[in-house]
Amino acid sequence: NAGVTQTPKFQVLKTGQSMTLQCAQDMNHExxxxxxxxxxxxxxxxxxxxxxxxxxxxxxPNGYNVSRSTTEDFPLRLxxxxxxxxxxxxxxxxxxxxxxxxxxxxxxxxxxxx
Amino acid sequence: xxxxxxxxxxxxxxEGANSTLRCNFSDSVNNLQWFHQNPWGQLINLFYxxxxxxxxxxxxxxxxxxxxxxxxxxxxSQTTDSGVYFCAVATLETSGSRLTFGEGTQLTVNP
Numbered sequence: 305n306a307g308v309t310q311t312p313k314f315q316v317l318k319t320g321q322s323m324t325l326q327c328a329q330d331m332n333h334e335x336x337x338x339x340x341x342x343x344x345x346x347x348x349x350x351x352x353x354x355x356x357x358x359x360x361x362x363x364x365p366n367g368y369n370v371s372r373s374t375t376e377d378f379p380l381r382l383x384x385x386x387x388x389x390x391x392x393x394x395x396x397x398x399x400x401x402x403x404x405x406x407x408x409x410x411x412x413x414x415x416x417x418x
Numbered sequence: 419x420x421x422x423x424x425x426x427x428x429x430x431x432x433e434g435a436n437s438t439l440r441c442n443f444s445d446s447v448n449n450l451q452w453f454h455q456n457p458w459g460q461l462i463n464l465f466y467x468x469x470x471x472x473x474x475x476x477x478x479x480x481x482x483x484x485x486x487x488x489x490x491x492x493x494x495s496q497t498t499d500s501g502v503y504f505c506a507v508a509t510l511e512t513s514g515s516r517l518t519f520g521e522g523t524q525l526t527v528n529p
Contacts, residue, residue, distance in 0.1 A: 402449075
């Protein structure tokens with residue numbers, strides 16, 4: 305199993321550009337989520353999904369969109385990048401339709417917005 | 419929303435020492451997990467422990483849900499234990515679907 309994969313590992317954007325961060329898992333996990341981690345802070349939940357076709361907002365959803373058309377993939381879209389979105393983004397997945405079970409994290413995407 | 423506070427924010431140890439990390443939370447939880455983020459940024463789940471005590475090798479954790487805190491014990495610390503330790507919780511209000519993280523404890527173990 306590849307586990308949770310994220311692409312790209314690094315990305316530099318200019319203000320106003322859009323892009324999609326990819327997240328995929330091959331463990332047939334129902335629950336998937338996106339977090340951002342800023343220096344000296346814990347992870348903050350952006351969006352999550354409890355199964356294909358179902359998504360919901362987390363703590364800091366503004367400026368981000370998600371969709372979940374398949375169990376495996378959970379892409380995160382930045383609509384119009386802003387410097388405040390400079391961060392490290394982590395995708396996670398777990399068995400079941402909630403966060404109770406062991407969370408498996410991807411390696412992260414380091415995003416810089418100029 | 420629920421508040422999660424971790425202490426101490428920073429901890430420096432000599433190899434072989436023991437340590438206790440604390441996580442306080444402001445509301446009843448039905449989900450509490452401890453994570454380790456290594457110096458390369460990888461996050462690993464250590465424990466799912468909404469109540470009670472669990473042990474895994476040199477690590478153990480105890481959650482006293484009625485008093486709203488959890489403790490992570492690291493015994494005979496090794497340099498590979500270095501990194502940031504996070505506590506994360508979820509409440510009944512969100513049906514366990516939303517994890518809230520603390521700000522972490524930065525642990526440095528010197529040889």
